[in-house]
Amino acid sequence: MVRLMLNPAEEVIQRLVDSGLDEKEANIAVSMAGRSPMKASQIGKLVGVSRMDAYNTLKRLQEKGMIKSTVDKPMRFAGLTIAEIFHQLINREEAELRRLRNHLEELESGPAEAFISIPPEVKEATFTVIKDSNHIQAAMERMVDDSEDEIIMMLGRWGILHLVRSGCIDALNNAAVRGVKVRVIAVLEEKNSKFFDKLDDSIEVRHCNDSNAGISIFDDDAAIQLISIEENPVGRGKNDSALVVESQGYNKAQRELVDALWADAIDINSARSKILQGNLIEPLKVVLGEGSFYQRLKDGIQKLSSVPNAVLRNKGEIIGINPQNMTLDLMGISFDDLMRNIGNRIGEEIATSASVIDDSENFNDELQKIWNKLGMGELILEGNPPNSITVIDSKACQNGAEMGKLFCHLDEGILEGIMKERHGYSSISVKRNCPVDGSVSCQFEIQLLKE
Template sequence: MSVETAEQIINRLVEGGLDEKFARIILALCAKPPLKASEIGKLVSISRMDAYNSLKKLQEMGFVKATLDKPMRFTGIPVSDVFKQMIKREEANVRRLQQHLDELNAESFVIKSDIHVNANEPLFNVVKDRHSIYATIENIVQESEERVWMMLSKWGILHLMRSGIINSIIDALDRGIEIKILADIDSKTIRFYEQLDKRIEVRHHTNQSQMGVYVDSEVGIQIVHSEINPTGRGKEDAALLIESKDYMMAQFELIRLHWNEGIAFDSARARLVDGMITEPLKLKIGEGSFYNRLRGLISEEEGFGFTNAILRRPNEPLTMGISAASLSQLGVDMSEILRGVGQRIGRELALELREEVKDEDFWNRLIKQWGSLGMGELEIDSIPPTLVTVKDSNNCEKNSQLGTILCHMDEGVLEGILMERHGFEATASERLCTSKGQDHCLFEISIPSV
C-alpha cells in the first residue's frame, strides 16, 4: 500500500478540476470534528468570510456538510467520496452536452445573434508579473499582421532577451512583419542590440523611458511599473493591455515623433564604441518666407550684387558660388550654421577624450589637442571655464574676413565640448578677435546657474 502526502492528494483534486483552495479545505476537514468557518480559515490561511463563502459553495457541490448549530459548523466527507462525486458531476455534464449535440443534429437551426458588441469600445486590462507581461507580449506579436513597434527603456533589452520571446519575434520577421525598436542604448547594453536580427530596425533616443509594445495600430501593452533592479524577477511589474484605436492612434503619433528624433543604430554604435558622432547634422538656417525675401531683393533697383545663377539680376553674367552676404540678405545666418558645425566638432573632441575621468586631466589634454589641430594656444580661467583665451590662431591672423567667420565655429566648438563633457548648454560669445586688431581672441562663456 502506498502512502500519499497531503500535497499529492491536493494535486490530484486540482487535476480533477477542483479549485486548489477548495481542495485544501476538503483535506483540512478530513477526520476532523465539525468546525466553524473561522477555525477552517485558520487551518488553510484564509479569512473567515472567504472560508465561509468557500464552504457554502462546497456544500452546494455536495463535498461538505453543515450542521444546524449557531454558528454553523462544517464537516467533510471521505476523499474517496469526493472523487466519486466529481466523477458523477462530470458524467452528468457529458450527458447534458451530448443531449444538446443530439438536438442540434436532429433539427435544422438558424442561429440569430442578438448580441451586438461594439468593436470600437476601448478595452483596458491590467497584467501583473513580468512573466505574465512578456507572455502577453509574445501572444500579440504572434498575432501581428503588419508591424510591431517596441519602446525600450535603459534596461528593457535585458528583459526582452531573457523573456524567451525572441523566437516569436524572428517568426514574425519571417512572416514579413516590420519590427522597429526605439531604445535608450548605452555602452552597457549595446552588445545585446548587436545580437538582434539585422532585419529589426533599431534607433537610439536619449532618455527613452517609456516601455511598451504596439501592434498593427490596434493593440498595445504599456508597462507602467518595472522593478528597478534590471536582473530582478519582476514580481511587482505591472502593465496595461490596451485595445483602443483612438488611444493607439495618439500613441503612434508620439512614437513617430520620437522615432524621427532618434538616431540610427550604426550612428549610436559609432558614438558609444568609437567615440564619433556620425548622424546627420540638423541646422536651422532661417525663418520666415525666403520667397518674399528673394522677390524683394530682385525687385530692388539698387542693392546687393548677386553672383549666383539664381540670385542674379537680369543681364548679369553667371559666376560660381554665393557669398555669405547674399545669403544674409535671404535671412540665412552663416554664423549660426558654422556654430552648429562647431558644436558637432566640439562634442567629438570631448568624446575622443572621454576616458579621462578627472576634469582637470580632460582639459589639459584638450588644450594640447587644440594646439595640435592648429587652432592656437588655448588658455582657460577655471574648470569648467567661463573665459577662454586663444592666442596665435593662424586662421584669424592670415585672413581677417575668414577669421571672423571661423570664430563663430570656435564658439560652437567650445559649446559642444561643454555640452558633451559637463552636460549643460552654455553660450560662448567672442569678445576680442585678432581679425579686428586685438592680439588674441577672447571668448566669454555663459553657463546656466553658474
C-alpha cells in the same frame, strides 16, 4: 546575460531565486554545496535562521529532490552540487511543459475542440493587469505571434535584455521575417549594446533617451504598458506589473506619442558611433535662412543694379547683372552661422570622445592637447567650468582676424559645442575678442546660461 558585481555565492543565490527557489531555500542550498552532511541546527547557525526554520526549509528542498538525508541517527543533511540543482530545476520545468502540451493536444483532438476555441464576444475597450515578469513576457510573445502588420516597442534601458532572456526576441524576429514591420525605440548604453545584435536585420532600431515609457503596440489593436519593473535587470521580476489594453482610443493616443519620439530618435548605428566611440555620424541639419528666397533674389538684383558703374567695371567695360555672381549673403544665407553649426558638431564629438575623463583638470589638459594637435593654437582655460578661454597663436586670427572671419566662427562653435556637451548647459554665450594690433591671440568669454 548581464553580470552584476556580486561575489560568486551571491550570484548563485540570486540565479536560484530567479529560477524558482525562495531566498531561504537558495541560501541553504548554496551553503551546503561541497560540505559534509550536517544537522539542521548546524545548518540554521550557518545561514542565520532557527533550527526549526532550517528543518522546514530542508524538508521542502528534499521534496524537490535537491537535498539528501542520512539514514543513521541523528539525521544529517547533504546538499547537491549547484549544477545538479539547476539540472533538477530544468527537468522539473520541462516535465511541467510536457504535461501542459499534452493537455492541450488532447483537448484539441477530442470532442472539446470546438468548445475551447470559441472566442469571447467583446466589442468594447478592455484591459487587464498582469503580474510577474514571466507572465508579462508570455503575453507579449503571444501578441507578437498574433501580429500581422506592425509592431512598435519602446524598450527603455533593459527591455532588450528581458526579450533575450524570455525568448520573446525569437518571436519578434520571426514576425519580422514573415513581413511584419517591426520598430524598436530604446536607450542605448555600452552595457546593453550587444543585445541589439540579436535582432533581425530587417528590424529598425533607434536610440532615444526619453524612451522609458515601456509600451508596445501591436497592429494598433492592442498595447502592453509596463507599470512597474524591478530595478535589477537580471532579477526575477515577481512584483513586475503591466497593463494590457485593447482600445482604439488609447492605442491611438499612445501611437501619437511613439511616433513623435520616433521622429526625434537617432538610428542605432549613429547612436553607437557616438556613445561607444565618441563620433557623431548622423547628418548635420542646417537651416539656410527663412522666408521667400525669390523675393530676396529680386531685392538683391535691385540693390546690385544701384551700385555705381565704377565699381562694376572690368577693363573699362561695364559688367552686367549676373545672379550667378551674387553671394550667399545676398540670399540671406550666413556662412558665419554655417561654420558655427559645424563647429558645434565638432565640439560635441571632442567632448564625447573625452567623456570618460571625470576630473575637470584632466579634461582641460586633454582638451588643450587635442586643440594643439589640430594645429589650432594653444588653449589657456580659466575657471571651472571655464569662463574665459584664450587661444594663443590662433591660425584663424592670422593677420588680425575680423569678427566675420569664417574660421573664427568655426573655433567659436567648437568651444560652444564642447561646453554644452561637457557641462550639460542648453544655453551658452561665447563672446570673442580678437586683437586689432596684428597679434594672433583670441580670447573667448564663456557664459553658461541656465534656463
